[in-house]
Amino acid sequence: MDERDLLRQFVDEAEDLVESLHSDLLILSRDPVGGLRPDVLNRVFRSAHSLKGVAGMAGVPSVQRAAHKFEDLLDDVRMGRVRPGPTTLDGCGRVADELGRMIAAVADGADAAAIERDADAVESLVAELRSGAAGAPEAATEAVIDLDEKIRRTFTEYEEHRLQENLNARRPVYELRVAFDLMSFDVGFRGLLERLGAAGEVIGTLPAAGGDDPSRIGFRIIAATNEPQESIDSLIGTLGGTASLISHYPEPIVEPPPEFPADGAGASTAVSVRVDMGAVDDLVYLSRGLALDVAGLAASAEELAVQVGMPSRELFDLKQRARSIERGFSDLEERLVEMRLVPIGQVYGRARRLVGRLAAELGREVDFVTSGEDVRLDKAIVDRISEPIAHLLRNAVDHGIESPDVRRAAEKSATGRIELIAEPRGNRVALIVRDDGAGIDVGAVRRAANAQGLAADESIEAIFAPGVSTAGAVTEVSGRGVGLDAVAAVVAALGGTIAVETERGKGTTFVILLPTTLVMLSVFLVEAAGGLYAIDVNQIGELASLDATYVERAVQATPADCGHVVEWRGESVRLYRLAELVGSDAPSKSSSGVVQCVTVRIWDRDVALSVDRLVGEREAIVKTVGRYMPVLKGVNGAIDIEGGRIALLLDIPGLIAEHRRLWTAAGAGGS
Amino acid sequence: MKKVLVVEDSATTRAMIISIVETLPAVECTDAEDGLAALKALPNDRFDAILTDINMPGLTGLELISFVRSHPSYREIPIIVISTEKAQTDKDRGFALGASDYVTKPFAPMDLQRVVRQHLGI
Numbered sequence: 014m015d016e017r018d019l020l021r022q023f024v025d026e027a028e029d030l031v032e033s034l035h036s037d038l039l040i041l042s043r044d045p046v047g048g049l050r051p052d053v054l055n056r057v058f059r060s061a062h063s064l065k066g067v068a069g070m071a072g073v074p075s076v077q078r079a080a081h082k083f084e085d086l087l088d089d090v091r092m093g094r095v096r097p098g099p100t101t102l103d104g105c106g107r108v109a110d111e112l113g114r115m116i117a118a119v120a121d122g123a124d125a126a127a128i129e130r131d132a133d134a135v136e137s138l139v140a141e142l143r144s145g146a147a148g149a150p151e152a153a154t155e156a157v158i159d160l161d162e163k164i165r166r167t168f169t170e171y172e173e174h175r176l177q178e179n180l181n182a183r184r185p186v187y188e189l190r191v192a193f194d195l196m197s198f199d200v201g202f203r204g205l206l207e208r209l210g211a212a213g214e215v216i217g218t219l220p221a222a223g224g225d226d227p228s229r230i231g232f233r234i235i236a237a238t239n240e241p242q243e244s245i246d247s248l249i250g251t252l253g254g255t256a257s258l259i260s261h262y263p264e265p266i267v268e269p270p271p272e273f274p275a276d277g278a279g280a281s282t283a284v285s286v287r288v289d290m291g292a293v294d295d296l297v298y299l300s301r302g303l304a305l306d307v308a309g310l311a312a313s314a315e316e317l318a319v320q321v322g323m324p325s326r327e328l329f330d331l332k333q334r335a336r337s338i339e340r341g342f343s344d345l346e347e348r349l350v351e352m353r354l355v356p357i358g359q360v361y362g363r364a365r366r367l368v369g370r371l372a373a374e375l376g377r378e379v380d381f382v383t384s385g386e387d388v389r390l391d392k393a394i395v396d397r398i399s400e401p402i403a404h405l406l407r408n409a410v411d412h413g414i415e416s417p418d419v420r421r422a423a424e425k426s427a428t429g430r431i432e433l434i435a436e437p438r439g440n441r442v443a444l445i446v447r448d449d450g451a452g453i454d455v456g457a458v459r460r461a462a463n464a465q466g467l468a469a470d471e472s473i474e475a476i477f478a479p480g481v482s483t484a485g486a487v488t489e490v491s492g493r494g495v496g497l498d499a500v501a502a503v504v505a506a507l508g509g510t511i512a513v514e515t516e517r518g519k520g521t522t523f524v525i526l527l528p529t530t531l532v533m534l535s536v537f538l539v540e541a542a543g544g545l546y547a548i549d550v551n552q553i554g555e556l557a558s559l560d561a562t563y564v565e566r567a568v569q570a571t572p573a574d575c576g577h578v579v580e581w582r583g584e585s586v587r588l589y590r591l592a593e594l595v596g597s598d599a600p601s602k603s604s605s606g607v608v609q610c611v612t613v614r615i616w617d618r619d620v621a622l623s624v625d626r627l628v629g630e631r632e633a634i635v636k637t638v639g640r641y642m643p644v645l646k647g648v649n650g651a652i653d654i655e656g657g658r659i660a661l662l663l664d665i666p667g668l669i670a671e672h673r674r675l676w677t678a679a680g681a682g683g684s
Numbered sequence: 685m686k687k688v689l690v691v692e693d694s695a696t697t698r699a700m701i702i703s704i705v706e707t708l709p710a711v712e713c714t715d716a717e718d719g720l721a722a723l724k725a726l727p728n729d730r731f732d733a734i735l736t737d738i739n740m741p742g743l744t745g746l747e748l749i750s751f752v753r754s755h756p757s758y759r760e761i762p763i764i765v766i767s768t769e770k771a772q773t774d775k776d777r778g779f780a781l782g783a784s785d786y787v788t789k790p791f792a793p794m795d796l797q798r799v800v801r802q803h804l805g806i
Contacts, residue, residue, distance in 0.1 A: 220747065
């Protein structure tokens with residue numbers, strides 16, 4: 014293996030390991046100090062252990078030494094020899110930061126002596142952490158465990174320790190036996206380990222030949238869990254296996270008094286369980302289904318009551334009661350939806366590392382300031398917005414913040430400032446990325462847009478339009494255009510909007526406005542080509558009626574790929590027939606001589622959608638469609654409507670982009 | 685051609701072990717990123733030796749050794765444990781379970797080659 018290849022491979026793997034150190038430490042930081050999750054703690058140990066190993070193999074002694082010290086500390090923590098204090102995790106995060114910097118320095122071919130000094134720093138940091146932590150408490154158990162010696166011999170020291178810890182905690186320990194098909198066992202087996210891990214802890218696993226059937230492989234799994242034996246039985250039973258309880262505790266199990274931190278006298282007993290997000294969604298859908306049923310039932314009852322001539326007082330009571338049940342369901346929905354929310358601060362750690370590393374690489378001096386880490390958003394949104402945020406931050410460091418010399422020459426402070434801010438705005442959340450750098454050359458963006466054949470427009474927001482980001486434009490707008498269309502597309506697909514303000518020499522601010530959740534949404538329903546469609550009300554500009562003959566003429570006059578041009582309030586607006594966008598060739602219905610339209614804001618302009626009927630606004634629960642059908646371009650989900658109907662939730666920019674793509678493809682194929 | 689199964693969860697270390705072992709004449713390696721992947725690989729080939737790490741997620745090296753030694757088709761395959769100096773207890777357990785040899789990480793290429801050659805009989 015070539016030495017350069019080896020070094021590159023080392024850097025790649027080491028960076029991954031540091032990244033997982035960071036994310037696992039973040040996970041642990043949500044656990045109480047006394048109750049760090051052992052599986053995550055073990056992963057942290059393993060990352061440090063692997064980093065030491067790989068640094069040793071690649072011949073990077075400084076990183077090897079630093080990682081080794083860290084590994085020793087983490088080993089003592091996971092083995093219960095050292096008890097972490099309130100600042101231990103924080104300190105571990107600092108060590109991980111330091112290791113990350115060392116690896117970046119190795120990648121840059123920095124001076125070996127300097128990196129050795131960094132290793133010294135890690136060593137003293139680790140020593141400091143040790144002195145801040147406490148020794149392990151004495152623990153004894155009188156448990157009897159009925160564990161096959163053959164399995165026990167395969168336990169590593171750590172597995173032995175985990176067994177002991179579980180016995181000390183008087184957790185029931187099971188031996189599970191299950192066999193899988195030899196060719197495909199790993200999927201089922203890994204799935205089972207995951208389930209058991211979520212329900213408790215997997216301590217050890219021992220594979221064995223499948224007895225008389227050579228096409229099968231058996232496993233004996235030792236796992237501890239507080240779940241009732243019936244649920245373990247049924248879990249393993251569905252796989253054709255068996256479970257037996259192998260731990261026995263001499264006295265009846267007495268719940269130990271909850272442990273409070275010394276200063277938290279009488280603090281709340283925060284008990285939490287981990288729940289699969291899909292399960293929460295199912296509850297939301299179920300609740301909505303019940304609410305719709307109740308509404309239907311109430312309507313029928315009311316009808317019936319009127320028919321039989323029920324006195325108005327009783328009728329009133331009936332309506333009141335139905336409304337109270339509906340309110341109950343909507344409260345339930347809201348609380349369930351709240352369970353999906355996580356703090357946006359989760360992505361700040363990654364953002365900070367990214368800015369720090371990039372600034373160092375590019376020779377920029379940057380103050381990175383964050384706020385609003387407690388602002389909560391749907392986990393699905395947080396997961397998907399992290400990459401666009403990273404993109405904007407990379408742009409801010411790379412093309413926004415000038416080098417210290419340039420800044421000084423422009424009489425700015427040598428250190429630039431980048432802010433990442435989250436703040437609630439009504440029922441939405443604004444994510445703001447602001448830099449005090451060079452700003453964007455608006456004229457250049459406009460020229461680039463023109464070169465792409467896009468309408469000339471004073472607005473800088475053309476920068477989000479697809480096509481402005483091609484190579485020719487890049488140099489002129491100093492790279493700012495790159496990938497912003499991708500950022501805008503993600504934001505739009507999440508039902509959000511993005512805007513930018515910039516001033517030459519002063520800086521640039523991007524504001525992304527996102528819904529709090531993807532599950533609960535105010536939508537506007539429209540009908541087109543016999544189908545029911547929903548549009549996020551936050552995307553709708555206004556509702557309009559246009560003269561049918563006028564629209565018909567416009568449709569005839571212009572091709573459909575970029576919309577038909579119509580005049581609306583003295584401005585040219587692109588009009589699309591929704592029926593056409595969803596792939597129907599049904600003629601539009603306009604019996605009354607007018608065409609109903611909604612306007613939707615996309616990037617910097619409004620487009621109009623003509624529909625057959627405007628139905629009205631609803632509070633909707635959005636179901637994902639991807640789980641059941643292949644992902645539909647331009648469709649973000651499905652919504653149950655009263656009367657058993659379903660409306661598809663539209664992603665208008667996605668739908669229009671897909672329409673253009675199909676149009677172009679058909680044109681290219683035809684000619 | 686001698687076949688060697690290399691079980692190691694670090695991609696870099698794995699690539700390195702393979703490049704060292706494959707410089708031996710007529711030796712070919714199959715790689716597995718953890719114990720479970722090794723279980724999947726075992727029936728696909730007739731291996732002449734297994735090199736394995738101990739500390740791996742999912743299925744540890746000790747569990748792998750125990751499986752191989754108890755399996756009628758694999759029990760004769762030499763197993764060489766490659767692990768760090770730290771895990772003395774785990775190393776002892778490996779031997780107790782039937783590991784054939786032990787190489788400490790980090791190792792000199794020559795040392796690994798010597799041990800592998802010895803067990804392959806080349």
